[in-house]
Amino acid sequence: MAKRKDLTTTSLAMLGLLALRPWTTYELAQQMERSLRNFWPRARSKLYEEPKHLVAHGLAVARREQVGRRPRTVYAITPAGREALREWLRRPGAPPALEYEAILKVFLADQGTKDDLLAQIRHIRAWAEAEQLRGQAFLREYATTGGPFPGRLGIIALMVSFLTRIDDGIHEWAAWAEEEVSRWPDVHAAPDKQLFQRLLEKSERHVAAD
Amino acid sequence: MAKRKDLTTTSLAMLGLLALRPWTTYELAQQMERSLRNFWPRARSKLYEEPKHLVAHGLAVARREQVGRRPRTVYAITPAGREALREWLRRPGAPPALEYEAILKVFLADQGTKDDLLAQIRHIRAWAEAEQLRGQAFLREYATTGGPFPGRLGIIALMVSFLTRIDDGIHEWAAWAEEEVSRWPDVHAAPDKQLFQRLLEKSERHVAAD
DNA sequence: TGCATTATCCTCCCAATGGGAATATCGCTA
DNA sequence: TAGCGATATTCCCATTGGGAGGATAATGCA
Numbered sequence: 001m002a003k004r005k006d007l008t009t010t011s012l013a014m015l016g017l018l019a020l021r022p023w024t025t026y027e028l029a030q031q032m033e034r035s036l037r038n039f040w041p042r043a044r045s046k047l048y049e050e051p052k053h054l055v056a057h058g059l060a061v062a063r064r065e066q067v068g069r070r071p072r073t074v075y076a077i078t079p080a081g082r083e084a085l086r087e088w089l090r091r092p093g094a095p096p097a098l099e100y101e102a103i104l105k106v107f108l109a110d111q112g113t114k115d116d117l118l119a120q121i122r123h124i125r126a127w128a129e130a131e132q133l134r135g136q137a138f139l140r141e142y143a144t145t146g147g148p149f150p151g152r153l154g155i156i157a158l159m160v161s162f163l164t165r166i167d168d169g170i171h172e173w174a175a176w177a178e179e180e181v182s183r184w185p186d187v188h189a190a191p192d193k194q195l196f197q198r199l200l201e202k203s204e205r206h207v208a209a210d
Numbered sequence: 211m212a213k214r215k216d217l218t219t220t221s222l223a224m225l226g227l228l229a230l231r232p233w234t235t236y237e238l239a240q241q242m243e244r245s246l247r248n249f250w251p252r253a254r255s256k257l258y259e260e261p262k263h264l265v266a267h268g269l270a271v272a273r274r275e276q277v278g279r280r281p282r283t284v285y286a287i288t289p290a291g292r293e294a295l296r297e298w299l300r301r302p303g304a305p306p307a308l309e310y311e312a313i314l315k316v317f318l319a320d321q322g323t324k325d326d327l328l329a330q331i332r333h334i335r336a337w338a339e340a341e342q343l344r345g346q347a348f349l350r351e352y353a354t355t356g357g358p359f360p361g362r363l364g365i366i367a368l369m370v371s372f373l374t375r376i377d378d379g380i381h382e383w384a385a386w387a388e389e390e391v392s393r394w395p396d397v398h399a400a401p402d403k404q405l406f407q408r409l410l411e412k413s414e415r416h417v418a419a420d
Numbered sequence: 421t422g423c424a425t426t427a428t429c430c431t432c433c434c435a436a437t438g439g440g441a442a443t444a445t446c447g448c449t450a
Numbered sequence: 451t452a453g454c455g456a457t458a459t460t461c462c463c464a465t466t467g468g469g470a471g472g473a474t475a476a477t478g479c480a
Contacts, residue, residue, distance in 0.1 A: 093312030102303030
């Protein structure tokens with residue numbers, strides 16, 4: 001089983017976790033849910049197959065254990081696995097792909113009512129606020145405990161900063177959009193004449209400023 | 211054919227395009243690539259099946275035409291289709307799902323070298339800059355031509371604003387991260403003691419400020 | 421006029437994925 | 451001691467991604 005098939009990004013993601021310490025498949029699946037979900041979301045059911053591919057490629061080894069009568073499998077990375085991971089890290093990663101149904105509904109909002117649009121924007125905003133709170137809880141935990149991998153604190157800081165920037169961006173947009181749309185007479189409102197020109201100039205300033 | 215199966219978000223997205231005007235499947239597929247790719251990316255090959263489901267559900271009608279000897283199919287929305295669309299727009303959309311391999315590599319960067327990490331960040335930054343230029347080209351076009359659907363200008367403005375905010379966020383993060391990492395002795399650098407505390411306070415100010 | 425791209429207009433296929441259901445044991449608490 | 455949530459997986463199927471294939475029409479340019 002788990003013979004064919006090349007390694008996918010998901011395989012390498014799990015290999016990356018194994019580089020930190022050995023895990024059971026269950027723990028691995030949990031980690032994927034907890035931290036990687038935000039930038040590499042994968043269905044839980046698939047996660048149990050990946051380590052088998054890693055073993056088939058000689059990048060990890062499996063050790064079967066027993067907890068009472070229940071079996072479990074602990075995976076650990078091999079030297080070949082570390083090398084494969086390093087090689088993969090050297091290559092540039094794929095650009096982002098965003099899937100956002102709520103924003104799709106904003107895009108098509110001229111087929112509904114102004115109230116629907118406002119509700120959708122408020123919904124987006126509420127989601128962003130909830131995410132911000134989640135992020136703060138995470139930061140509080142790290143500020144007090146230091147987290148389980150002290151050598152990774154710098155990188156964790158990069159990641160937290162990235163994710164909060166996205167959430168903040170969505171939140172700011174939603175706050176602005178709510179304000180903007182609430183001034184429209186209806187969803188077909190023409191924005192004022194020079195809006196696109198102004199957005200363009202803003203973007204040019206923004207890009208020039210770096 | 212195309213009997214079973216409930217309507218997916220992709221079906222509704224195409225129905226939304228049909229609400230603007232009739233299109234051939236080819237044009238529909240193009241529109242999905244051009245504008246929806248940014249927030250609802252779908253494989254090209256699937257896009258030819260969706261309108262058939264819409265027809266099967268009575269939400270669109272197909273008209274077969276000939277261009278010389280080559281047949282084509284033009285789809286148009288039905289009143290039932292408009293109603294289904296309005297109903298769908300009333301319901302809150304799913305939260306965002308982001309898939310970003312390059313950021314995943316940042317997350318695992320402590321298994322590689324500092325140079326790999328810096329290269330990855332620069333790569334991300336270059337991508338963001340290219341996107342900003344694409345956004346500006348789009349804005350320039352709209353600022354001069356007004357675009358094909360004048361009644362949608364307000365909504366287009368919301369969308370452009372959203373997408374540039376995301377790109378700007380990624381770009382700002384990459385610029386900051388490059389600067390930050392370049393000061394580290396290596397990828398395991400511990401950030402300075404109070405960094406998480408400071409990030410937390412920044413986030414709290416940010417959220418409080420709205 | 422002829423020729424070579426490029427655009428239009430699809431269909432088919434397979435491996436991979438999402439998402440849920442199913443199963444069973446462990447360990448704690450009421 | 452019964453029940454419940456956490457641990458620890460497997461299986462399945464409809465849907466998707468991604469690429470290959472193939473035909474005609476319109477165009478640009480030599």
